[in-house]
Amino acid sequence: METWEASTPAGLPTGAPQALADLQRVTDAALSHLSLNSLLAALLERIAEILHSDTAAFLLLDDSGDVLVARAAKGIEEEVEQGVRIPVGRGFAGRIAAERHPIYIPDVDHADVLNPLLRQKGIRSLLGVPLVASGRVVGVLHVGTLTPRVFTAADTELLQVAADRAALAIDHAQAYEHEREARERSERAVRVLESVQRVTDAALAYLSTDELLNVLLERMREILHADTAAILMLEHDGRMLRARAAKGIEEEVEQGVRLPVGRGFAGRIAAERHPIFIPDVDHSDVLNPLLREKGIRSLLGVPLLVEGRVIGVLHVGTLTPREFTDDDRNLLQLAADRAALAIDHAEIYEQRRLAAALQRSLLPQDLGEFPGLEVTARYMPAAVGTALGGDWYDLFPIGAGRIGIAVGDVVGRGLEAAALMAQLRTTLRAYAFDGHPPAEVVDRLNRMLAYLRPATMTTAAYLTLDPERHTLQVVSAGHPPPLVIAPDGTARYLPIKGGIALGVSRGSRYAAQEFDLPPGSTVVLFTDGVVEVRGEALDEGLERLRLLAEREHASVDVLCDSVIETMVADGRPADDVAVLAVHLVPLGDHVVTAWPAQAEALAGVRHLLRRWLRQQGAVDDEIYDITVACQEACANAVEHAYAPGKEAFEVEARKVGRTVEIVVRDRGQWRRARGTHRGRGMPMMEALMDSVHVQHTADGTAVILRRELAGDAPA
């Protein structure tokens, strides 16, 4: 090996004044003001001159620290132009960097020089030194001659001083460069963060969906410096996209643009569920003619995803061709996620609203008024999922003052359960109106269910209340038993023999059980959501409700509110909750009631009077006669009383000894009825009662009817 390896210089060169001058030239403070590139070039210039070399070059370690890359060269500029790379540890420069000391090669032909350029250039001798800054190697400086040349120790020292000078500048420059890059990175991160914040802005949540989409599109257009932005939604069949919101290309929405899924720009994004970037619209399969008409050149689009399912596409476009970065794409996806969430929430909210409206329409809006009864009901849908439940209740008159009360619970939730519930409710009403006895109503309901919806199970209870005889007929099809609060405030469940749930067997037969319901009692019907609470046995739930009923029965409203409040206090119900209460108001021996001047009020008067007469010990024929007589007086009051409102006429009933006295008062003037077949009222009253007196006063008219009860022998 003919290479000579120079020893590390021991100190500053001494001797010739020329050497000092040379040294000054490479340590010149004025060089500090140059940029790194200029500094390196100036150093190469001066070194070549001082050392009379033909070539000079700086190679710097790259970021990996494994490779030297030509950075500046003189006389051998191709090194930089071609980007020569020398592995550390190999060849001339590689060994200088690895071994951190100067190397002198007297004759290139007999050395392991890797760089082919040096040979091509015809370089014969080489001297190189490491660039060391802050104790680490940052590169190599070498000089070469086209003729064989001996480099002295002083040459080596001078080169090393120049190298140290360069190393310092390179170190500084690199530190500065790193700092600048770091600053740029952080600035970019801040910009992205700001953009992200603008997209995820919590304030947007308070906007309506349409406003939110418009704001998002406007912001995306600003942030991404795009000219257009648009959102297309997947239609329900999943086969077409329809423009929902747009900025800069509003025609898309106005014209209701629809695009097929699977083809074209937006269609492919929806089908392939990933972003698509189109650098040049002219050379792509963009289907939407509007995009072309608008002169859009570049497009970037991302899918709107909700729980992995595509619901639409968001895209931005520019009128000049441009690239989009990963950051741009991520930001657009973020906006898309935000939009997707908002749309999804809005749809869920809308569905809930519709469901709640539907549910309300399927249940009775108003239970109506029943003289002598207090009725009320509450319904609360489960807290989870769709608002549509299968719980139902109903209450309706079934003639002769009796009422039918139904409650049921269709297994399952959602539209199907609600629809079935509605069918059951209507069907039960129809059978009840047809006059079927309660057991027969439920038998038919069961057969109808088997026909309507085979293999569907549902529990139901149907009760008929006869206020006149204060009896309750109960038919249960697997439903929890009714709770009855007695007049003394004690509550108990009716001991019913519960039939099988509806829909189990076409051949099920149901039986009615009759219970006495003393005036002052309250019947409470409910669905199992009321008594089935998580982590609690059914018996506990039933007992909880029973105790609540004994505490909170000041009125049916208080009772039902308490039931619902308790459910809410325990956390929103996991199941639908329906509760209905009917209170049989006790009638005193002396009753005064007020009625509106409407023909519809007559049935109420009649039914209440019948109940009172029976309570006074009247027999069927007496009850009928007195009721008819009273109705004649009431019909007249309805016809002639001119007071509007709910209290246009009054009916007072009392018993004096064995005589029943009914007084019907109104504020109108009594008139004899006219017409061929009118005017039978008065003779009928007179025939049916012991006495009829009509009193005209300044305020109106009073008809006093009296009849002695035959069967009312004192005990």
Add this chain to the structure above:
Amino acid sequence: MSTLARIEDEWHHEVPVARLKGEVDTSNVDEVRERLRSLLTNRSVALVIDLSQTTYLDSAGINLLFALGDEMRGRQQRLAVVVADPSPIARMITLTGLDQAMPVRPTLAEALGDVRGPGE
């Protein structure tokens, strides 16, 4: 039709029978009248109104029967009423003299016999 009453009809050859179930008072008498008239055409010969399942009937209903009887008589049509006897409504009919104005019978067969007349 209000929920107080409902009318079921059945046909015995040419004669419609209207079975009035429930209660008739001032509030629903007009609906009942319309429903009964709808069972009649110009070619009808008779109508039977069955009150055996009627639970309440007052002067409004009695007036309706009188008026309907008059109307039908004017068109050479016959009206008969079925009512259980004894019953509160039967007493009401006797009291008002309706049984003097048209045949009132305890069974449907007898009422049909009345309106069909001889030869049918």
